Amino acid sequence: MQGFNFEEALELIKAGHPIEGKDGVLAPLIKQLTEAALEAEIESHLAQEIRNRRNGKSRKRMKSQAGEFELEVPRDRQGTFEPQIVKKYQTRLSDKIEEKILSLYALGNSYAQIAEHIEEIYGVGFSKVTISAVTDKILPMLSEWRQRPLQKVYPFVWLDAIHYKIKEEGRYVTKAVYTVLGVGLDGHKEVLGLYLSESEGANFWLQVLTDLHNRGVEDILLASVDGLKGFPEAINAIFPQTDLQLCVIHQIRNSLRYVASKHHKAFIRDLKEVYRAPSKEAAEEALDRLEEKWGQKYPIVLQSWRNHWENLSYYFKFPQEIRKIIYTTNIIESVHRQFRKLTKTKGAFPNEESLLKLLYLGIQNAQKKWTRPIANWGMTVSQLVIHYPRLEGYLDL
Numbered sequence: 028m029q030g031f032n033f034e035e036a037l038e039l040i041k042a043g044h045p046i047e048g049k050d051g052v053l054a055p056l057i058k059q060l061t062e063a064a065l066e067a068e069i070e071s072h073l074a075q076e077i078r079n080r081r082n083g084k085s086r087k088r089m090k091s092q093a094g095e096f097e098l099e100v101p102r103d104r105q106g107t108f109e110p111q112i113v114k115k116y117q118t119r120l121s122d123k124i125e126e127k128i129l130s131l132y133a134l135g136n137s138y139a140q141i142a143e144h145i146e147e148i149y150g151v152g153f154s155k156v157t158i159s160a161v162t163d164k165i166l167p168m169l170s171e172w173r174q175r176p177l178q179k180v181y182p183f184v185w186l187d188a189i190h191y192k193i194k195e196e197g198r199y200v201t202k203a204v205y206t207v208l209g210v211g212l213d214g215h216k217e218v219l220g221l222y223l224s225e226s227e228g229a230n231f232w233l234q235v236l237t238d239l240h241n242r243g244v245e246d247i248l249l250a251s252v253d254g255l256k257g258f259p260e261a262i263n264a265i266f267p268q269t270d271l272q273l274c275v276i277h278q279i280r281n282s283l284r285y286v287a288s289k290h291h292k293a294f295i296r297d298l299k300e301v302y303r304a305p306s307k308e309a310a311e312e313a314l315d316r317l318e319e320k321w322g323q324k325y326p327i328v329l330q331s332w333r334n335h336w337e338n339l340s341y342y343f344k345f346p347q348e349i350r351k352i353i354y355t356t357n358i359i360e361s362v363h364r365q366f367r368k369l370t371k372t373k374g375a376f377p378n379e380e381s382l383l384k385l386l387y388l389g390i391q392n393a394q395k396k397w398t399r400p401i402a403n404w405g406m407t408v409s410q411l412v413i414h415y416p417r418l419e420g421y422l423d424l
Contacts, residue, residue, distance in 0.1 A: 214400025
């Protein structure tokens, strides 16, 4: 493909040159993609008409989400060529190629796979640099999404991590992507943010919680987390009234790492009597029985449950409807399943932006299914007001 230099475009994007708008980088890319598709269309059309041939090109000013540009449209001698990408009297680009690229990218296809699909559809090949430049259109949307204002109060917030390899200073390092999922007063789930970190700790959590606060969050009633390293100190600094629930499912998984596989079934059976107990008192009695039976074989496991018991057992304060919501971070797994689906073909990422823009699309896909509030939400709110009277100040009663 001649004309616009894709390598130059990529460098301009990296240097902070605007992607969209009058002087944006993306408009020339879309222009060339569209003109290449038009060339493929007229070649296909002329191949079916023996006595017909080309008759130069016409020009028209096109508008697109990426900006305005002048489009050269090929013509045929007999005037029978009707472009499908850009109709005869169309002055606004339908974004078909761009949408196709972004939709394929949102499904987790690699740049090579996208280029292959586009070539199949339009009969023209595009480089990986071209595809990358088009998908980088997501970056401004990602930035806006990460900075958007949030609600004043979230009754429940879950934090969980998923790990990826990212290239940094010439080597690949493993980083944790922490997803923060909240439920608003209307009972609907919302991903509040994505945060990358090489290690967990008070400083990291302080940055996360400060970001939520700066974007408008005044209060969180209860936070369910997969670990506690540095989190209690940070939450107390920003949201001192927030209660903590340590994820029971993560605790179970961590426990089984130290239990012999031949004992897994029996151990889980006994452990269920602890976390499925009708009350905290009954749970503590079951924990005593568990220690009597397994304590000598697996002292480190029982010690872990004892050390974290206060945060593991917090959900027993609530009725069954609320317990099911808060005792585990599994509710966030629908987001992480979407992440894994999108990234399963990628062993590593060249930079943080390439990972984040893909995860952002995963969030958009996951949220399309979140059309209804959490089950029995009205009853849940009524119970929460009893336990957290300050919540009433946020309700329109």
